[in-house]
Amino acid sequence: MGRSTLEGRFRVIDVSPDEVAEVVRELFEDGCYYATGMGVDERPLNGRFAVYHAINCPKRGVYVILRLTAPENRPSVPSITPVLRGAEWAEREAHDMVGVTFENHPNLERLILPEDWPDGVYPLRKDFPYNRKMAGTEGTAGVRGERHDEATMSVPLGPYHPLLHEPEYFELYVREDRIVGADYRGFHVHRGMEKLAESRMTLNQIPFLAERICGICGCTHSAAYCQAVEEAAGVEVPERALYIRSLMLEVERIHSHLLWFGVACHLLGFDSGFMHFWRAREYVMDIAELITGNRKTYGINLVGGVRRDLSGEKIQKTLKLLELAEGESREVIDNVVGMKELIARMEGVGVLRRKDAREIGVVGPVARASGIDTDVRRDHPYAAYGDLDFKVPVYRGCDVLSRFLVRVDETFESFSLVRQILENLPDGEIINEEYSLPYMEFGLGSTEAPRGEDVHMVLTGGENQVYRWHPRAPTYNNLPAVPLMLEGEDVADAPIIIASIDPCFSCTDHVSIVDAGSGRVLWRGPLLEGVERLRR
Amino acid sequence: METRVEDYRKLVKRSLWVFHLNSGSCNGCDIEILNVFAPRNDVERLGIKLVGSPRHADAIALTGPVTRECLPKVVDAIKAVPEPKIVLAIGACACGGGIWYDTYSVVGGVKELYRIMKEEYGMEAPPTVFIPGCPPKPEAIIYGVAVAKGMIEPKQRRMVYVEEGGGDELARMLEEVNGLRHFSAGFKVRRDVNGT
């Protein structure tokens, strides 16, 4: 017994360059938003470059994939950024990594690669060996003070600021203790994962690679990847495997949210909160270790199913641990919610209005805190979520507190989901290895990560390989909202505001983005100049 | 070199302040580093503290495979920690580059990093403790830190077995061992050099 939960999840449409803008506009007016896009070097197949735009239509429960191609000698397609702002980075990413030019793109600057990366070398083209190292290791981003004047101060935040245990760089412009603008420079964690996957990895190694996109929410990435391949190959996944996948996804959500609560408390100077939340979280880590053998990067998902089964004894133990975790979490959260000073530091801070949220296309708890009712688990059911009963919390406060509360509600929904899964776990196989991989079949998998919608696109490559794999993490969509949230806030609130989207840069940075509060991206000119100055 | 390490161990025996340096990690190791400060493991009881500024640090907890973009900043950060210092290379990526050790945008672990530091910045590599794992469990991290503090001796040791009359082979091996010295420094080597 088995089924593919993903039937009718997406529709691929070949569009001609002339009509793409019109199609996109129609979709946009229909309430869709831009999910992700990728450039593909299809020259070995047909001598052309292709661009895939994935557009999410939550109302219809379907992703529309628009495919554009361009000949090898003139790799240029029309840009859809003028119609749909959300496509800007995806197009620039394709330009940077594959070398496709987008006509009429407002700002086709370098996006992902370091500043001293040579021009005209595109890592995701098939003729680029994945392990070629480029000369030059000088730094790139630095304090530029682009929008600086004598009455403002540039405050560098990162890459090694204790706020984030990840290398990312924000530059805040501060005037009289208020933030008047913010720039962001990502890319620090770009590890060449997509190239690695299509060059050196086999189909069933990639789930492990995908888990290492992010150490916090890796399971959701591997699940999304597996779903994409299953969709492309039409693999029937056993029910039990789907339940176990959901189980791990929910366990991961609980651990991620508890982690976030702890970090948020720490950022607000409430270290006791950090300690108590992490104590509660430790039980969740135990659950993960019990079920998968590892505390994180579970390595549970494979194409066609999962790797480890659950015994009755483990279920009993898990339930016991779950009770402990839930009890302690509730106690700590009740205490924290009762702390007036702490709540006051979150209330009305980092406001992202619903209108802005929609335009930027934020996902996950950030969207739900701004009154947008969206959840991939409900809108595009996958794994076992179609059978499970859960609520999607939506708050309208638009501030950090709302994001906090959304996560609180979600955490307890997840506790209930884990319980439902364990109680209704169907019998049967845990993996279906009887499938054949078609050549050049497109697949899309999406999951609701703790941080929001997570989209993976796959082009299968036969020979037990993928031809192209493109993951998109939720932080990619949420980050552009941060400068908006920061504007006009007290500089002391910057950490909690940045943290309020629960940013996961390593997720984002396999692709990465640039955003400037002004909408301008200011890297190249002044940056190279700066490098020159450093050399002198 | 050996005496320096002994001095260092004496210095940090009861108090070790660690600066966390993420050179492009996936967060797995970073979260586990935070985890050892959480109540269950609570390494503050061993006098270990996470500090925000490298100026205050005695040791660097390096995670990640050192991406190309991070490289100069990582070098700056290592430079910013006053001597004497050691590096705790935490996780598979930091130890050897992990799954992406040879991709175009990754330098590939501390060893490569030290080579570049030496060649391009003229910096001596600090003594290093390797804590492998993906991510290493909190217990492993605590073990590594305890080794660094001299609370326990590392179980692994560098040993060189040489056959009689090795000749050229011996010279090559000794050269290799010498090349390793700066980052093994009597703590722990990543692989034993077994000569046969």
Place this chain on the structure above:
Amino acid sequence: MWLSFSLFILILFSLLGLAALLGLSRRTSWLPALLSAVASLMILIAGVEGSGSWRAGAPVGTSILASLSSISLGVDGLSAFFLIILGLIGLCSSIYSLSSFKHGATTYRAAYPLFILSMFLVLIVRSLLWFVIFWELMTLFSQFLIANGREGSRGAALRYFCTTKGAADFMLLSVVVIIWKLSGSPAYSAISSVLPAYMSSHRLTFVLISAGMLTGLGIKATLVPFHFWVPDAYTSAPGEAAALMSGAMEKLPVYMMFRYLLTFSPLSAPLGLAVAVAGTLTLFFGTMFALRQTDSKRLLAYHSVGQMGYIVMALGAGLYLLSRGYTLLGSLALMASLFHSLNHATFKSLLFLTASSVYRRTGLRNLNRLGGLWKVMPLTAVSALIGSLAIAGVPPLNGFVSKWMIYVSTMPSSTVVSLFGALALFISSVTAASFVKYFTTVFVRPPAGELNVSGEVPPWMTVPQWILAALCVFLGVYPYLPLRAISRALGVVGVKAPALSSFPGVVVPRGLGNVAPLTFFVFMVVLTSILLLLVRPVMRLPGWTTGTRVLRETAMRLPAGSYYASFEEDFGEVYGFGAAIRRLGLWIVRCVGGVARAAERCSADMNGMLIGAFVGLLIFVVVLGRGVP
């Protein structure tokens, strides 16, 4: 004194007169400065000598016109104390002028020595009539120091003129004439023997005369709400002139207040309280406004206002406490007031000189733009640091000792004055904050852009700064010398100063308070040196900016406008209230100075106005003079 008084005055007159004449010539610009310096030195020596035997001049006549033909001069303890201040500040700013005079306008160079001369005369006359006349002259000459041809200086001078001349001096003059009428003679001795008794029986006269006298003096003493002329005037005056005005000229109203309040008028608690309230308002609003300034000289000017508040508050509190029977506390407060006058003169002129040095080298007063000058101008920087710490009241520098005396004399009294002491303590921290800002924005953190600075100012500019800096330390560490002069000064106005010195500490009896600045100094210097040896850094590394390379260092600087933004936001109502008070002050001055307002309307021309003022003054004196017996 080996010199007879007449000879002394004659020498001073010729020195300063010659200086003024020479100032008219462009070539030997250092000569008038040198002559002024010599004259100031003589004044200083005279002040230190404080000869009570110096008397000169004929007895005062019976009518104004007759009185004008004779003049009575003399030095007593009180005027000697203020002569010390005048001599000291005059000396330092004149030395400073040695190399700065060549930039000034001719009128400026000519007026400078005459300004010193007129201040000297104000201090040594023994008749209220001549006091007013020299006071007028002093205002007149100070005018030229402000209107020196720089941009905006004319407007500033106009405002200064309208306020001080229009409102203050006319009011002062009329009050003086009334006093004379009441006491029958303008001589101090005559007034002090007749007036107190008269005024204690005529309360209304007492109130009116005191109000007029204190308003007239208060405007010059920059009391809130009459402080609005200060920032503009001090910003447009060159540094050494601002130092002279802030250091010396502002102290002259204090001198007259001491005379008036302690010898001309009866001791009265409400009057003391009123003065103390005025002082408290001044110190509070002056300093709170100073905190917000982003122009170096405006900041100093507002602090000048604030510090005058301390002096006047202590004076008022002293009066109040004396009249309420707290003899010890009252006399201590009066001592504190005088001591703070001296201290304020030293550190404020020092700070004005440093601001001026910076201005001369960079052409900037904007604290948002300035920065990093320690590396270029280390001598100025260190003296500015000492000055900043002194005004901030850091122990054991002089600002601390006098402020400490103020707190010790006010706080323990179980009267409302205790609250004023508390406010002064708070304001002291605001002063410290403000000078952390002044010092760090000018000398420490990086500038907003490349500053085109050629190096340290010439030695003639650094020497006076260092003299004053050394004084800031000396007066604090060894306060016994100034305290001796102060007891003598207080003796003149009939207050017996308590014996405080108990080496090495200053101990106020009955457990009121005690401090040992000399011990502090020795302890701090020794321990700090030991620790400095201990922490000698072994390496230099690039600054840690959380891993980011710095491409533009100047971007990462706290702008002066951002300092203490949260604090200012939370104390926002203070600023609203302060602005309202300022408007009130302007309104009062407009009402009082109707005459001046007419002048202001009819003439934008400075010369015309001056002539008009003189004519007005003459008419006033002659017309009123007739009525006096």
Place this chain on the structure above:
Amino acid sequence: MMPELSTLVNVVFVVLFAPLLDGIERKVKARLQTRQGPPVLQSWYDLIKLLKRPSVEPSGSFGWLFRLAPAVALSSVLLASTFVPSLLARSMGFWGDLIAFVYLLALASLFLALGGFASCNPYAQIGSHREISLLMAEEFSLAFIVAGLAVSAGGLAFSAMFPLPLKASSVVGVLAFAVMVYVSGARVPFDVAEAEPEIVEGPLIEFSGRSLGLMKLTAYVRRLLLFTVLLNFVIPFGGVLRSSVYVAALLVLSAVYAAFEAYFGRFRTADAVRFLKRFAAAGFVCWLLAVLGW
């Protein structure tokens, strides 16, 4: 005992005991966070390590001021410890009074901030200006409390104030002063100047090794001295009994304060200033009671 000798004992006690007190506070906080926590001597271990390590000077810094800052800061608190009776009741009391004490602590803060500015680090600059903002707000509250206590005791010298006469105003004043001890000790939520996750320990960011050790010691001594003055206000007797009561009370106080600290999040600077502005009312009440003679 001679006052000189007893002062020496006091200074040595303060220096030795202050880090220990911090260790106790860390232990208490750890227990409240369900952790075992560091050994009570941990702050001492940290300090010894720091003092053994060399210090670094940032290359863009203003060397003299940067070096001077920790030295002056520590000297000023040590100077304060010479005339505040701590372990032994006799000390160089005539060296200074409450005003001198307040000023010396402010001097330490001032040089902490100046050192921060001298390092030219953006975070240090932000931290330093926060430190001074908070200092001003603290003095606003403290000034009224000091005035109230001065009126109540009839003087500012320690001879008059230790112990305070038993009056309503003294009680209010001591309670208010106890709050100021908490605030002045840069404890959460008033540690805005050295907030680690926001501005990387603010003014201290560039200090390392010995100079950092001196700064830390300054902070510990400062906390201990604040406790000491608070206890001196209330301990009415002398002799051995006083010393033992004093030490016991120190331990209890620091445990209580640490426990409070574990249950707060950090304020924004503006919030902290606003709190202190309002708290001045308590000082005013104390003053009013004192003037009324209660």
